[in-house]
Amino acid sequence: MARAGLTVERLVTAAAELADEVGFERVTMTALARRFGVKDASLYSHIRNLHDLRTRVAVLAGTELADRIGAAVAGRAGKDALVAFAHAYRAFALERPGRYAATQIRLDPAVVAASPGLLRSIDNTYAMLRAYGLDEPDLTDAVRLLRSTFHGYAGLEAIGGFGHPRDVQASWERGLDALHVLLENWPASSAGPTPATTAEPGP
Numbered sequence: 001m002a003r004a005g006l007t008v009e010r011l012v013t014a015a016a017e018l019a020d021e022v023g024f025e026r027v028t029m030t031a032l033a034r035r036f037g038v039k040d041a042s043l044y045s046h047i048r049n050l051h052d053l054r055t056r057v058a059v060l061a062g063t064e065l066a067d068r069i070g071a072a073v074a075g076r077a078g079k080d081a082l083v084a085f086a087h088a089y090r091a092f093a094l095e096r097p098g099r100y101a102a103t104q105i106r107l108d109p110a111v112v113a114a115s116p117g118l119l120r121s122i123d124n125t126y127a128m129l130r131a132y133g134l135d136e137p138d139l140t141d142a143v144r145l146l147r148s149t150f151h152g153y154a155g156l157e158a159i160g161g162f163g164h165p166r167d168v169q170a171s172w173e174r175g176l177d178a179l180h181v182l183l184e185n186w187p188a189s190s191a192g193p194t195p196a197t198t199a200e201p202g203p
Helices: 008-022 029-036 050-073 078-095 097-103 109-113 116-130 138-158 168-184
Strands: none
Touching (some): 050 097, 078 097, 116 138
Protein backbone atom coordinates (compact mmCIF):
# COMPACT_ATOMS: atom_id res chain seq x y z
CA MET A 1 0.00 0.00 0.00
CA ALA A 2 1.14 3.56 -0.68
CA ARG A 3 0.67 4.36 3.01
CA ALA A 4 3.32 1.85 4.03
CA GLY A 5 6.82 3.27 4.30
CA LEU A 6 5.82 6.85 5.01
CA THR A 7 8.45 8.54 7.17
CA VAL A 8 9.17 12.11 8.16
CA GLU A 9 12.26 12.09 5.94
CA ARG A 10 10.37 10.84 2.88
CA LEU A 11 7.58 13.34 3.40
CA VAL A 12 9.90 16.31 3.87
CA THR A 13 12.02 15.38 0.85
CA ALA A 14 8.88 14.99 -1.26
CA ALA A 15 7.58 18.34 0.00
CA ALA A 16 10.88 19.99 -1.00
CA GLU A 17 10.63 18.45 -4.48
CA LEU A 18 7.04 19.62 -4.72
CA ALA A 19 8.12 23.13 -3.71
CA ASP A 20 10.64 23.23 -6.56
CA GLU A 21 7.94 22.10 -9.00
CA VAL A 22 4.99 24.29 -7.99
CA GLY A 23 6.33 26.87 -5.54
CA PHE A 24 6.88 26.75 -1.81
CA GLU A 25 3.66 28.63 -1.01
CA ARG A 26 1.65 25.98 -2.86
CA VAL A 27 2.95 23.13 -0.73
CA THR A 28 0.04 21.89 1.39
CA MET A 29 -0.75 18.77 3.34
CA THR A 30 -3.36 17.89 0.74
CA ALA A 31 -0.93 18.30 -2.16
CA LEU A 32 1.67 16.18 -0.36
CA ALA A 33 -0.87 13.46 0.50
CA ARG A 34 -1.97 13.35 -3.11
CA ARG A 35 1.65 12.81 -4.15
CA PHE A 36 1.73 9.62 -2.07
CA GLY A 37 -1.78 8.54 -2.95
CA VAL A 38 -3.01 8.69 0.64
CA LYS A 39 -5.54 10.65 2.69
CA ASP A 40 -4.42 13.82 4.47
CA ALA A 41 -4.95 12.08 7.80
CA SER A 42 -2.19 9.60 6.98
CA LEU A 43 0.39 12.39 7.21
CA TYR A 44 -0.49 13.62 10.68
CA SER A 45 1.18 10.75 12.48
CA HIS A 46 4.46 12.04 11.01
CA ILE A 47 3.95 15.80 10.52
CA ARG A 48 2.02 17.89 13.04
CA ASN A 49 0.60 20.48 10.64
CA LEU A 50 1.45 22.65 7.63
CA HIS A 51 3.66 24.96 9.68
CA ASP A 52 5.66 21.97 10.90
CA LEU A 53 6.01 20.68 7.34
CA ARG A 54 7.20 24.02 5.99
CA THR A 55 9.61 24.47 8.87
CA ARG A 56 11.11 21.04 8.17
CA VAL A 57 11.45 21.87 4.48
CA ALA A 58 13.18 25.14 5.42
CA VAL A 59 15.67 23.27 7.63
CA LEU A 60 16.33 20.70 4.88
CA ALA A 61 16.80 23.40 2.25
CA GLY A 62 18.98 25.52 4.52
CA THR A 63 21.18 22.54 5.23
CA GLU A 64 21.50 21.73 1.53
CA LEU A 65 22.43 25.35 0.79
CA ALA A 66 24.97 25.35 3.62
CA ASP A 67 26.51 22.14 2.29
CA ARG A 68 26.76 23.57 -1.22
CA ILE A 69 28.32 26.81 -0.02
CA GLY A 70 30.63 25.02 2.41
CA ALA A 71 31.99 22.81 -0.36
CA ALA A 72 32.46 25.83 -2.63
CA VAL A 73 34.40 27.97 -0.15
CA ALA A 74 36.52 25.19 1.40
CA GLY A 75 40.17 26.21 1.37
CA ARG A 76 39.39 29.68 0.00
CA ALA A 77 39.65 33.14 1.56
CA GLY A 78 39.11 36.77 0.63
CA LYS A 79 37.78 37.42 -2.85
CA ASP A 80 38.06 33.77 -3.88
CA ALA A 81 35.79 32.77 -0.99
CA LEU A 82 33.34 35.60 -1.67
CA VAL A 83 33.01 34.66 -5.35
CA ALA A 84 32.65 30.94 -4.62
CA PHE A 85 30.06 31.69 -1.94
CA ALA A 86 28.10 33.97 -4.25
CA HIS A 87 28.12 31.55 -7.19
CA ALA A 88 26.93 28.68 -4.98
CA TYR A 89 24.17 30.82 -3.49
CA ARG A 90 22.92 32.05 -6.85
CA ALA A 91 23.02 28.59 -8.43
CA PHE A 92 20.98 27.12 -5.59
CA ALA A 93 18.40 29.91 -5.81
CA LEU A 94 17.95 29.42 -9.54
CA GLU A 95 18.12 25.62 -9.63
CA ARG A 96 16.01 24.94 -6.53
CA PRO A 97 13.48 27.80 -6.43
CA GLY A 98 11.05 26.17 -4.02
CA ARG A 99 13.75 25.07 -1.61
CA TYR A 100 15.34 28.51 -1.87
CA ALA A 101 12.03 30.20 -1.03
CA ALA A 102 11.83 27.97 2.04
CA THR A 103 15.21 29.27 3.24
CA GLN A 104 13.79 32.78 3.37
CA ILE A 105 11.07 32.16 5.95
CA ARG A 106 11.65 33.30 9.50
CA LEU A 107 12.36 30.37 11.81
CA ASP A 108 12.05 30.09 15.55
CA PRO A 109 15.52 30.64 17.07
CA ALA A 110 15.16 27.31 18.87
CA VAL A 111 14.76 25.56 15.51
CA VAL A 112 17.91 27.23 14.20
CA ALA A 113 19.84 26.37 17.35
CA ALA A 114 18.86 22.72 17.00
CA SER A 115 19.89 22.47 13.33
CA PRO A 116 23.60 21.79 12.66
CA GLY A 117 23.09 22.67 9.00
CA LEU A 118 21.64 26.11 9.70
CA LEU A 119 24.32 26.83 12.30
CA ARG A 120 26.95 25.81 9.75
CA SER A 121 25.46 28.30 7.28
CA ILE A 122 25.81 31.09 9.83
CA ASP A 123 29.36 30.05 10.70
CA ASN A 124 30.40 29.90 7.02
CA THR A 125 29.06 33.37 6.36
CA TYR A 126 30.60 35.05 9.38
CA ALA A 127 33.93 33.28 8.90
CA MET A 128 34.15 34.55 5.33
CA LEU A 129 33.47 38.11 6.43
CA ARG A 130 35.83 38.00 9.41
CA ALA A 131 38.58 37.27 6.90
CA TYR A 132 37.99 40.82 5.68
CA GLY A 133 38.79 42.07 9.18
CA LEU A 134 35.19 42.88 10.09
CA ASP A 135 33.79 42.71 13.60
CA GLU A 136 30.41 43.61 15.09
CA PRO A 137 28.36 45.61 14.32
CA ASP A 138 29.97 45.66 10.87
CA LEU A 139 29.69 41.88 10.51
CA THR A 140 25.91 41.95 10.76
CA ASP A 141 25.70 44.96 8.46
CA ALA A 142 27.83 43.14 5.87
CA VAL A 143 25.74 39.96 6.17
CA ARG A 144 22.61 41.99 5.49
CA LEU A 145 24.22 43.68 2.50
CA LEU A 146 25.31 40.38 0.93
CA ARG A 147 21.98 38.72 1.63
CA SER A 148 20.06 41.61 0.07
CA THR A 149 22.34 41.72 -2.97
CA PHE A 150 22.38 37.98 -3.68
CA HIS A 151 18.67 37.53 -2.97
CA GLY A 152 17.67 40.52 -5.07
CA TYR A 153 19.86 39.55 -8.01
CA ALA A 154 18.73 35.93 -8.06
CA GLY A 155 15.09 36.93 -7.64
CA LEU A 156 15.15 39.38 -10.53
CA GLU A 157 17.08 36.96 -12.72
CA ALA A 158 14.58 34.19 -12.02
CA ILE A 159 11.67 36.27 -13.33
CA GLY A 160 13.58 37.70 -16.29
CA GLY A 161 13.69 41.09 -14.62
CA PHE A 162 16.87 42.31 -16.32
CA GLY A 163 15.72 43.77 -19.63
CA HIS A 164 18.86 45.65 -20.66
CA PRO A 165 20.96 43.87 -23.33
CA ARG A 166 24.02 43.97 -21.06
CA ASP A 167 24.97 40.36 -20.28
CA VAL A 168 23.52 39.33 -16.91
CA GLN A 169 26.55 37.19 -16.03
CA ALA A 170 28.90 40.07 -16.79
CA SER A 171 26.94 42.36 -14.46
CA TRP A 172 27.03 39.69 -11.77
CA GLU A 173 30.80 39.36 -12.03
CA ARG A 174 31.29 43.12 -11.88
CA GLY A 175 28.98 43.30 -8.90
CA LEU A 176 31.11 40.76 -7.05
CA ASP A 177 34.23 42.78 -7.89
CA ALA A 178 32.54 45.82 -6.36
CA LEU A 179 31.46 43.92 -3.25
CA HIS A 180 35.02 42.71 -2.73
CA VAL A 181 36.36 46.26 -2.95
CA LEU A 182 33.69 47.46 -0.54
CA LEU A 183 34.43 44.72 2.00
CA GLU A 184 38.15 45.49 1.83
CA ASN A 185 37.42 49.18 2.41
CA TRP A 186 34.51 48.93 4.82
CA PRO A 187 33.77 52.37 6.33
CA ALA A 188 34.57 52.79 9.99
CA SER A 189 31.53 52.57 12.23
CA SER A 190 30.71 55.38 14.63
CA ALA A 191 28.76 52.97 16.84
CA GLY A 192 30.32 50.85 19.55
CA PRO A 193 30.50 47.07 19.34
CA THR A 194 27.17 45.29 19.33
CA PRO A 195 26.83 42.52 21.92
CA ALA A 196 26.78 39.11 20.27
CA THR A 197 23.34 37.59 20.85
CA THR A 198 21.73 35.56 18.10
CA ALA A 199 23.69 35.62 14.86
CA GLU A 200 21.79 36.77 11.83
CA PRO A 201 21.16 33.93 9.34
CA GLY A 202 23.68 33.95 6.53
CA PRO A 203 22.79 34.75 2.94
